[in-house]
Amino acid sequence: MRDIKSVCVYCGSSSRVRQSYKDAAVELGLILAREGIRLVYGGGQVGIMGIIADTVLQNGGEVTGIIPHFLNESEIGKADVTELIAVDSMHVRKQIMAEKSDGFIVLPGGFGTLDEFFEILTWRQLKLHDKPIVIADIDGYWAPLVGAIDHIVDEGFAHQRNRDLFKVIPSVAEILPTLQDEPMGDTSIQTART
Template sequence: AKDNHSCIDIAKRALYLRQQRNQSFAGEAEGGVVCSISELFTGSGLMETEAQALPMTKRPSASRFRRVCVFCGSSPGKKASYQLAAIQLGHELVQRNIDLVYGGGSVGLMGLVSQAVHEGGRHVLGVIPRTLMPREITGETVGEVRAVSGMHQRKAEMARQADAFIALPGGYGTLEELLEVITWAQLGIHDKPVGLLNVDGYYNSLLSFIDKAVDEGFITPTARRIIVSAQTAHELLSTLEMCDLVNAGLRADARGSRAGAGVGDGAAGALAQAGDCPLTGPRSWIDGCPFSC
């Protein structure tokens, strides 16, 4: 918990310094409202003068999303901008009345985004394997923590609970979670939007790799559109709100893949009746289809 408070301090100080450099930073947008950072976090030992205003923009109270799943690192990263982005994403979810589903940790970026959403009054659901609890949970947790037996169950439960997915900066685990939900969208298993919060160009190399795969014929141009990226939480969520990722072309691709594998409508129905996912095969392969096929 102490380490995460240090991350919070760094992010708050970054906000404060930015405000000092640009006096018009807070509340300059038309209809803007101001939310005190100190209302999000307490007990970090900051001077009162440093708990300045964080700009918010009035937004519709309703969102098409009830819950968004956020993938992110259990480490804070070396840049304060990563920690700031996690806090701002939490703010953005609160402003849109969206609940959070995440990996359940109280450390790193996971801890920051979950605290922001929880302190903003929205529900937080953390899903974590029991074996990772000693490593990823230190001190107090926020919201509801749901312990599961393993990593497959964790990902399946997060996917089942969410209406959309967003990836903050992270490492191997974040990439693995992100690429899996992209693959599921490509296969037609779900039509939930997938977003990448590309803080300070962190994911530029990944996006270049994906574009290279399109150029070389390994990813279709239609499937490339599954993933949406933006540099700010506001821009990303605004784009995802309007996004219908599994369009007619992607559905056709998925149907073609199934037909090529010899899984027609009749076979798919038989698999479903047998308790298997019609696209992924035996449920044991992913410990149960996360989308209730």
């Protein structure tokens, strides 16, 4: 069983989304605060990103936000987090998010969420880390993505063992147990350097 003390959550910065996605962010934020697990996220105060950070903070939890300077101006970095780290690039942002996290959660989101998911998945495939990755398929949001990945495996562009590098679960309640139950892999693996 893995000791999960911090998790990176990849999610959208849009507020124009289904209520069920917002509810999932609140539910996850409550769980993280209750379990004393630090949230590591993109540092914004808008959309699902802002909802989960607010929920963790309002319930006594700790939040680390990592945001590039240029996004800090447009998304307005969430200043009341436990720790806000402003960086020079998206690459540095993703690297620090990975280094500060014991596992990764993918909630509904857009292109940025996909970018973050595929990068951390690729890093795991390349054995640059061995931290668990969970996709929360809220209301079937990620079903088309999972179907596309399964198609890639079926067509021979990825091995089945690479498909097994992440788990897909249908509810927020299953996220933490899934992360914790992921078998430990190669403990000598180091976090990716970009």
